[in-house]
Amino acid sequence: MENHRPFLVLLFFAFAVGFISVVFVLRWVLHFREGLSWDGGAKEFNWHPLLAVTGFIFLQGIAIVVYRLPWTWKCSKLMMKLIHAGLSVLAFILAVISLVAVFDFHNVQNIPNMYSLHSWVGLIAVILFSLQIVLGLCIFLLPVSPGFLRAAFLPVHVFSGLFIFTTVIATALMGITEKLIFGLKDPKYKDSPPEATFVNVLGLLLTLFGALILWIATRSSWKRPSETLLHNNEPASDSIKTDTAMSERHDPEPNSEARRRNGKTEE
Amino acid sequence: MENHRPFLVLLFFAFAVGFISVVFVLRWVLHFREGLSWDGGAKEFNWHPLLAVTGFIFLQGIAIVVYRLPWTWKCSKLMMKLIHAGLSVLAFILAVISLVAVFDFHNVQNIPNMYSLHSWVGLIAVILFSLQIVLGLCIFLLPVSPGFLRAAFLPVHVFSGLFIFTTVIATALMGITEKLIFGLKDPKYKDSPPEATFVNVLGLLLTLFGALILWIATRSSWKRPSETLLHNNEPASDSIKTDTAMSERHDPEPNSEARRRNGKTEE
Numbered sequence: 001m002e003n004h005r006p007f008l009v010l011l012f013f014a015f016a017v018g019f020i021s022v023v024f025v026l027r028w029v030l031h032f033r034e035g036l037s038w039d040g041g042a043k044e045f046n047w048h049p050l051l052a053v054t055g056f057i058f059l060q061g062i063a064i065v066v067y068r069l070p071w072t073w074k075c076s077k078l079m080m081k082l083i084h085a086g087l088s089v090l091a092f093i094l095a096v097i098s099l100v101a102v103f104d105f106h107n108v109q110n111i112p113n114m115y116s117l118h119s120w121v122g123l124i125a126v127i128l129f130s131l132q133i134v135l136g137l138c139i140f141l142l143p144v145s146p147g148f149l150r151a152a153f154l155p156v157h158v159f160s161g162l163f164i165f166t167t168v169i170a171t172a173l174m175g176i177t178e179k180l181i182f183g184l185k186d187p188k189y190k191d192s193p194p195e196a197t198f199v200n201v202l203g204l205l206l207t208l209f210g211a212l213i214l215w216i217a218t219r220s221s222w223k224r225p226s227e228t229l230l231h232n233n234e235p236a237s238d239s240i241k242t243d244t245a246m247s248e249r250h251d252p253e254p255n256s257e258a259r260r261r262n263g264k265t266e267e
Numbered sequence: 268m269e270n271h272r273p274f275l276v277l278l279f280f281a282f283a284v285g286f287i288s289v290v291f292v293l294r295w296v297l298h299f300r301e302g303l304s305w306d307g308g309a310k311e312f313n314w315h316p317l318l319a320v321t322g323f324i325f326l327q328g329i330a331i332v333v334y335r336l337p338w339t340w341k342c343s344k345l346m347m348k349l350i351h352a353g354l355s356v357l358a359f360i361l362a363v364i365s366l367v368a369v370f371d372f373h374n375v376q377n378i379p380n381m382y383s384l385h386s387w388v389g390l391i392a393v394i395l396f397s398l399q400i401v402l403g404l405c406i407f408l409l410p411v412s413p414g415f416l417r418a419a420f421l422p423v424h425v426f427s428g429l430f431i432f433t434t435v436i437a438t439a440l441m442g443i444t445e446k447l448i449f450g451l452k453d454p455k456y457k458d459s460p461p462e463a464t465f466v467n468v469l470g471l472l473l474t475l476f477g478a479l480i481l482w483i484a485t486r487s488s489w490k491r492p493s494e495t496l497l498h499n500n501e502p503a504s505d506s507i508k509t510d511t512a513m514s515e516r517h518d519p520e521p522n523s524e525a526r527r528r529n530g531k532t533e534e
Contacts, residue, residue, distance in 0.1 A: 115459045117443055117470040124471075159485065163478055170437035170474075176384055177441045181448050192382045203384040204391075207437075211430055218426065 007222050014212035018058040024202040025053040032195040040108030047101035055094025056168045061213040063087035067224045088133055118174035125167045169210040176203050274489050281479035285325040291469040292320040299462040307375030314368035322361025323435050328480040330354035334491045385441035392434045436477040443470050
């Protein structure tokens with residue numbers, strides 16, 4: 001790996017920003033809001049931001065960069081795929097529970113469901129994420145899946161993963177906006193009470209977390225080396241044969257094109 | 268270029284979605300809202316969404332993919348840089364006028380400025396975009412700028428361009444959320460009147476436009492060929508020497524690394 005130290009510094013920074021975001025949302029619901037419970041009231045709603053940020057943003061972000069961690073390169077590719085899939089499924093489960101919490105809260109409080117842009121984009125993101133997981137499992141983990149299919153689907157899987165992650169953060173920013181407008185009455189959001197400033201900072205932290213994960217995931221020099229390279233100890237100059245799981249789109253065309261033509265892929 | 272037809276279809280689709288978004292925001296402010304004027308009232312506010320979508324999203328999106336248009340490949344690289352910079356500066360000017368409109372409206376109506384997450388993220392995006400333009404002009408257009416600086420800055424310029432573009436769309440989604448909550452009184456946003464549904468669809472169109480532009484900009488096989496390739500008519504197998512303006516990060520490491528070491532860049 002080139003630039004080992006900058007990678008580790010940025011990875012630590014991303015992890016710290018993601019973790020602080022989770023602490024912020026926890027403080028928001030416990031200190032500024034009503035706390036947590038499963039009673040059909042405001043305390044049940046509060047699971048929605050907590051689980052969405054913890055699962056759908058923080059865990060999904062970690063799942064995206066998990067192939068990049070140098071200390072996992074001695075693990076087999078299959079093991080890393082299982083960890084990537086496991087983190088993604090866990091993120092999905094937390095996202096679904098966060099949806100159940102908000103639908104249940106709306107139903108008990110007689111608030112309509114699915115009227116806002118936040119809910120439209122959020123539901124689309126959950127549906128796309130479920131498709132992403134199902135197709136990912138079938139294509140990259142089922143042994144019967146042919147190589148040409150894996151090669152053809154990989155760029156779509158990579159792009160849609162980053163796109164869904166980004167869309168979820170945008171959805172969270174809309175959710176924060178809604179909740180601060182509806183939740184703050186006296187003083188109002190426009191009066192900038194401490195809760196408003198605190199949760200605006202949470203929004204900035206989520207945006208920064210997104211930027212860091214996207215930067216790490218799109219640096220071709222930080223990719224996991226190919227299996228061949230890892231096990232045969234080939235010279236570093238051969239590094240264009242890098243792993244394609246997170247960044248197929250960075251490959252030079254002749255290489256990826258040849259792989260596509262041969263129906264071969266490291267996936 | 269590989270896959271010429273899919274590129275043209277997607278490019279047309281992206282342009283159509285972006286153009287329809289502009290039509291939607293125009294219909295929103297003219298049909299559902301009060302229209303356009305510069306009077307310190309609601310009509311002045313309406314310039315804010317119109318110019319933000321037209322300039323900061325649609326024009327910026329076009330500026331991002333302008334290097335990819337095959338019919339511009341016979342133009343010189345300098346000409347394309349000037350078009351890219353010109354579109355970006357125009358997008359910036361419209362974004363600034365859209366900011367002036369909303370600040371002026373707030374001041375006349377005694378509404379506080381800069382309290383919402385929408386305003387925080389939006390202002391950061393405008394500041395980053397101004398830095399992006401100034402640094403881009405100085406580093407890639409000033410003849411005295413050294414090659415090693417261009418090579419070192421290019422990945423940052425590419426990433427931050429796509430990041431700012433994405434952030435502006437997220438900001439627009441927050442702005443739509445705010446405006447529909449504040450603007451719809453009877454019926455309210457939660458009652459899903461026609462305006463709410465119409466503007467939610469605008470939000471989806473902006474998200475789709477973002478996805479299409481990001482997909483086009485990150486396909487390495489759709490890059491503008493290098494100047495050498497264009498002018499010397501070298502064989503297609505040499506296509507790893509592609510233009511780096513929009514997608515330096517897709518280059519194989521050995522190639523970009525060698526370019527960095529030599530202090531040479533096509534920029």
